[in-house]
């Protein structure tokens with residue numbers, strides 16, 4: 715199978731980490747977002763949303779949406795399990811993953827699209843006041859995570875799951891490209907960050 719990706723872009727990175735955790739071989743295809751290659755008619759046939767990642771199956775079918783791709787991969791390669799093994803754990807991991815997406819990633823996204831890098835690209839009208847508000851929300855959420863990590867080794871309990879993949883990709887994107895590095899005093903959050911970053915699958919930012 716082929717994964718369409720671009721550099722260290724955070725949504726494709728989720729899938730790359732997931733593939734590495736499962737030990738699945740694949741071909742990586744770089745789509746240059748700076749050149750708009752993800753908006754060409756050819757690419758829009760693969761994903762009409764014009765976004766990365768996209769997975770191309772060996773039979774020529776396509777999937778987009780990082781977590782949908784991960785769900786597909788979990789079904790075809792059940793080990794190592796990353797979405798839960800029983801009804802409660804599956805629900806719990808889903809809950810935590812959605813919290814990371816809807817409560818943190820959404821705010822990082824607002825800071826990103828209203829920040830200086832996107833402003834330079836000239837794609838959207840940026841609203842610096844919107845970034846100021848979402849920056850506060852992201853930092854507050856980091857504080858909440860820090861409290862949670864005082865009692866929980868990983869995002870969804872005592873083992874590494876897809877919810878950790880979602881969070882590490884969000885935090886690394888926020889701290890490296892959005893100017894939202896968690897405060898050094900958030901020691902539980904940084905303890906989790908070091909734990910997850912030590913995994914071979916997560917280690918490289920690319």
Ligand SMILES: N[C@@H](CCC(=O)N[C@@H](CS)C(=O)NCC(=O)O)C(=O)O
Nearest residue numbers: 723724725726765766767779780781
């Ligand atoms: N919900 C999608 C988001 C995909 C997404 O926004 N990908 C970014 C790269 S990290 C992208 O392609 N952005 C280009 C655009 O929005 O036009 C997912 O989880 O895959």
